[in-house]
Amino acid sequence: MPELPEVEIFKRHVDATSRGRRVSGVVVRDRKMIGKLSPAQLQARLKGVRLAASRRHGKYLLIGLGKAGWLALHFGMNGALRHFGKPGDDPAYDRLRLDLGAGHHLAYVNPRRIGRVALVADADAFIADEGLGPDALDGRFRESDFARALAAHRRDIKSALMDQSIIAGIGNLYSDEILFQARLHPRRRADRLEAAEVKRLFAKMRRVLRSAVRCGAGSEQMLERLPKDFLLPERRRGGRCPACGGAVATLKLGGRTAYYCPRCQKPER
């Protein structure tokens, strides 16, 4: 689930429920998620610290802790962040819990335990160290940057869109939607797109990601709320293209399944 739109929703959730609060307790329920840090170390460094800021870069959420640095969260395949009131309302698969004072708890949930929580000194340095490209929704990321980045890769466009070092934030689901909206076949080569196609792709990338955030990415209701021309609700076996009514097809790319409409998204001649 967590691609850029879902992580953006987590960020807003933190802002609405937890930002400004101080950490009164830290419960590590799964050491695996905190890497080299020991639970005692994490506890010592977080206790008493204020959740002062939040940032998102691609699929990472960064929570600013003032002088204590930043908490960097990655959600893997199906992680999430949930605020709750009573300690007893602890969600299932809660791997790390921050107690934030009377009636406020923030849980990092991750059923499959793919993902991680790290404590880092500087957010920008972390982003650079991870080798992340520009965030897909960052206003400073221009179409000309996008065009230059794609031209540098002799690779299929779907893999390029999902490569976090080229653009940060897009995964399997949203890359399918973006390519569908841009009417581009997932196997088109990134460096062979025409200028008009790159322009279209850039605009659709923004529209798709913004729409997903607006419709409450990750929620049950998102599929019903999405614009009617979106492929996402039909992204399944037996799905029908919202544009032409034809059968949705799949192909394998780098071990992932791409869903697309073979009629609306033609391969390169």
Add this chain to the structure above:
DNA sequence: TTAAGTGTTGCTCT
């Protein structure tokens, strides 16, 4: 029961 799945990393091969 088997397989597939929203992500990333690391390895091999070309």
Add this chain to the structure above:
DNA sequence: AAGAGCAACACTTA
């Protein structure tokens, strides 16, 4: 050297 392909990670659900 870039890029493709695959396994591994861990666990749930169809």
